[in-house]
Amino acid sequence: MKKNAITYLSLFALMTFWACSGGSVETVKEDTNENELEEISPSLTLLWKTDDVLTTNESTLYDEKSGKIYVSNIDGSPNEKDGKGFISIIDKEGNVVEKDWITGIDAPKGMGISNGKLYVTNIDEIVEIDIEEAKILNRHKVEGAKFLNDIDVHNDKIYFSDMENGKIHYLLNGEIFDFATGQANINGLRVSPDGTLYGLDGKGLKKYDEDGEFEMINDVVTGGDGLIIIDDHTFIASRWQGEIYLIRDGKETLILDTKSEESNTADIDYIPEENILLVPTFFKNKVVAYQLSY
Numbered sequence: 578m579k580k581n582a583i584t585y586l587s588l589f590a591l592m593t594f595w596a597c598s599g600g601s602v603e604t605v606k607e608d609t610n611e612n613e614l615e616e617i618s619p620s621l622t623l624l625w626k627t628d629d630v631l632t633t634n635e636s637t638l639y640d641e642k643s644g645k646i647y648v649s650n651i652d653g654s655p656n657e658k659d660g661k662g663f664i665s666i667i668d669k670e671g672n673v674v675e676k677d678w679i680t681g682i683d684a685p686k687g688m689g690i691s692n693g694k695l696y697v698t699n700i701d702e703i704v705e706i707d708i709e710e711a712k713i714l715n716r717h718k719v720e721g722a723k724f725l726n727d728i729d730v731h732n733d734k735i736y737f738s739d740m741e742n743g744k745i746h747y748l749l750n751g752e753i754f755d756f757a758t759g760q761a762n763i764n765g766l767r768v769s770p771d772g773t774l775y776g777l778d779g780k781g782l783k784k785y786d787e788d789g790e791f792e793m794i795n796d797v798v799t800g801g802d803g804l805i806i807i808d809d810h811t812f813i814a815s816r817w818q819g820e821i822y823l824i825r826d827g828k829e830t831l832i833l834d835t836k837s838e839e840s841n842t843a844d845i846d847y848i849p850e851e852n853i854l855l856v857p858t859f860f861k862n863k864v865v866a867y868q869l870s871y
Contacts, residue, residue, distance in 0.1 A: 619823045619832050619871035621854060625671035629862040634665075636727075636803075636844035637855040637864055638688040638695075644669060646846075646855060647678075648864055649685035649697060656700055656724060658683045664697065664706070669848065671866060679706055679713065687727035687766070687844055689735060696735050696748070698725035703737060703748055719746065719753055727803075727844060731768040738763045738776065745776065745789070757789035765804035765814065765844065777801030777814055782824060795824050803845035805854075811871070813854065815842040821856070823871060833867070840865075 633651040640647065648665040662682035666675040682704055685697045694714070695706040701722035705715040719725060723741035730736065735748040736756065745757040745766065756774075757763075765777035774785040781796040782804070798814045805813040812824040819836035822829045833856075835842060841859035847869075848855065854867045 618830050619869065621821075621833050621867035621869055624853065624866040624868055626865045627667055627671045627673055627863045630673060630676055631665055631667075631857075631864060632862050633859055634843070634857040634862065634864060635686045635859060636688055637846040637857050638690070639846050639848050639855060640690055641849075642690075645674070646864070647688055647695065648857065649688055649844075651684045651686070653684065655684045655686070658700060662699070664688075664695070667864060669851075669853070671864070678711060681713070686725070687729075687737065689728040689730040691730040691733060691735060696728055696730065696737075698728055698737055700725060703728075703735065703753075715751075717748055717751070717753065726764050727766045729766045729768045729774075731772045731774075736766050736768060736774060738766055740764050743778075745774075745785075755789075757785060757791070762800060765801050767804040767806050767812075769806050769809070775804060775806065775812070777804050782812060782814060795827050795829055797829050798822050798824060802843050805845060805847045807847075807849075807871075813845065813847065813869075815845045815856070817841055817843055817859070821845065821854070825871075832869075 631648050631650050634648050635651055636649040638647040646667045650663050652661040653659050660681055662685045663677050664679040666678045667673050682699050684700050687698045689696045693708055695708050697704040701719055703717040707714050722739050726738045726740045728737045738745055743760045747754050747756050760778045762779035767775050776783050781799050782794040783791040784794050785791045801814040802817045803815040810826050815821045819842050821833040821842050823832050840861045843857045843859045846855045852869045854869050856865045
């Protein structure tokens, strides 16, 4: 494990002052209270990096129940059925606990956990893995799928995106249903505790209702990859090229830019009790963790 104490900070202050004046003959400056409004922008501080053995790692998933972090590794082309993909387990200190936990997948990307099962997108199917037994139980084929990408779950419902077809589906009781269509380049998905689905596509960050209709939350962070919900008003969104934004009340702030290092920021995840952001770096073959202050 490599540890480097470097900090990515982006700070700004917004100051607003009010002054009052009065007097019938001359202007008199009164000692009224000045209301000062200051906002400190969010920042990320590097905590650790794994060794660079997680080949073309696309997605991270923190399991609150076990404390384990799952990592999906494509190890090849993202749309080639070569059987080279695998799932790894790392810990919260960045140690690779089990590199080849599950093997024999083609190009694993998004992951979600429901009822002791890990669900993983794999080009045109959803791979269902028994976590305790560490074995593949089912492969749910998705008719017409071209590029399945992200996953998130709510109870028994497994939402997943087909980026190339512009669709959001869900898997429920072994059957696959359409949720929304016409969502160009849809990728990152996240479900809030109350079951509300949010998504990142070519137009930006969207909030969906139960019928698959949406409202725009932010139309600047387009073409996003990973999505995290901090609360009803605060989100973190990544762009694969090497950008991560915090979106609060619809307004975006760039909090990480690693494009010059050619380090990607793919399907991120979050350890909420410690405010730790997990970033898979794709071609850099490692997961990087940052402390979030906001």
